[in-house]
Amino acid sequence: MKTSLTDELRAAGKRMTRTRKAVLVVLEASQFPLSATELYTQLTNGNVAIDLVTVYRNLTALKELGMVTQLELHQEGQFRYEIKEGREHHHHIRCKICGRIVDLLLCPLKKLTALIEQETRFVVGDHSLEFSGWCPKCQ
Amino acid sequence: MKTSLTDELRAAGKRMTRTRKAVLVVLEASQFPLSATELYTQLTNGNVAIDLVTVYRNLTALKELGMVTQLELHQEGQFRYEIKEGREHHHHIRCKICGRIVDLLLCPLKKLTALIEQETRFVVGDHSLEFSGWCPKCQ
DNA sequence: ACGCTAGTGCAAGTCTCTTGCAAATAACAT
DNA sequence: ATGTTATTTGCAAGAGACTTGCACTAGCGT
Numbered sequence: 001m002k003t004s005l006t007d008e009l010r011a012a013g014k015r016m017t018r019t020r021k022a023v024l025v026v027l028e029a030s031q032f033p034l035s036a037t038e039l040y041t042q043l044t045n046g047n048v049a050i051d052l053v054t055v056y057r058n059l060t061a062l063k064e065l066g067m068v069t070q071l072e073l074h075q076e077g078q079f080r081y082e083i084k085e086g087r088e089h090h091h092h093i094r095c096k097i098c099g100r101i102v103d104l105l106l107c108p109l110k111k112l113t114a115l116i117e118q119e120t121r122f123v124v125g126d127h128s129l130e131f132s133g134w135c136p137k138c139q
Numbered sequence: 140m141k142t143s144l145t146d147e148l149r150a151a152g153k154r155m156t157r158t159r160k161a162v163l164v165v166l167e168a169s170q171f172p173l174s175a176t177e178l179y180t181q182l183t184n185g186n187v188a189i190d191l192v193t194v195y196r197n198l199t200a201l202k203e204l205g206m207v208t209q210l211e212l213h214q215e216g217q218f219r220y221e222i223k224e225g226r227e228h229h230h231h232i233r234c235k236i237c238g239r240i241v242d243l244l245l246c247p248l249k250k251l252t253a254l255i256e257q258e259t260r261f262v263v264g265d266h267s268l269e270f271s272g273w274c275p276k277c278q
Numbered sequence: 279a280c281g282c283t284a285g286t287g288c289a290a291g292t293c294t295c296t297t298g299c300a301a302a303t304a305a306c307a308t
Numbered sequence: 309a310t311g312t313t314a315t316t317t318g319c320a321a322g323a324g325a326c327t328t329g330c331a332c333t334a335g336c337g338t
Binding site: 075077079093096104105109122123125127128129131132 | 213234245271272
């Protein structure tokens with residue numbers, strides 16, 4: 001993990017603590033976005049002493065600093081979190097059977113945004129676009 | 140509300156009950172997708188005696204029959220429900236300030252689906268695409 | 279090394295949604 | 309109409325994700 005993250009935190013009056021570092025390391029290593037519980041389980045299994053509450057509080061803090069993205073996959077009913085550092089804006093597809101989550105490397109929505117703003121007079125901020133389906137193994 | 144809905148229910152071994160009808164009427168009248176709690180509040184204010192549990196159970200049943208769509212708006216952390224009858228497949232935008240929800244009449248994802256299936260070898264089932272931003276009044 | 283303040287753990291609470299069970303009622307047969 | 313039965317309902321309780329209060333701990337700036 002880059003030391004720049006520590007500096008970034010410090011600049012925002014935050015500290016790079018033992019637990020916060022552990023959260024960042026696990027998020028950085030993950031190939032797919034993690035829920036708070038999954039993150040907690042991975043930390044605990046990796047012998048990091050941490051409370052679930054602390055996981056939530058860190059995720060919230062990191063989200064507010066823009067270091068982590070919070071997302072909701074299609075109809076999952078919970079939030080997942082992903083490191084932003086070094087990753088392009090992207091979306092996901094999740095298998096309805098086994099739950100496997102895969103990154104999609106495209107986002108077709110730049111043009112659409114202008115259209116929506118024209119149509120609704122809203123100013124578009126964020127969007128979420130998540131797919132579900134059946135992965136190769138579960139078909 | 141059309142009587143065909145009653146027939147549709149009956150064909151599936153379900154009954155058109157007092158409460159179920161009330162749920163459908165409120166959903167049909169709503170200009171935007173409702174959460175279970177909002178639906179419950181509207182029913183109660185409209186002097187329909189109903190339990191929140193019954194609202195949930197009806198929404199689940201209607202969803203399974205394909206008469207109602209369940210959706211999650213961007214980062215809202217709860218489900219919303221919408222009547223399918225007579226409405227095209229569409230998406231939504233929600234104001235980050237006042238929570239106002241507006242339908243979007245376009246879905247740009249038909250072409251994209253083929254691309255995703257090619258890229259991931261998944262079979263694409265559903266997708267959710269929801270925007271958030273700032274509505275005209277809140278800008 | 280000290281002190282201030284952010285961060286943490288524990289307990290308890292909130293909110294959304296689900297389940298178990300006995301009583302009520304819609305649909306159907308007689 | 310009346311009875312039968314399976315669906316539906318209400319109430320109580322529970323599950324799961326997430327939040328809050330508070331006293332204690334520990335970064336990190338001096």
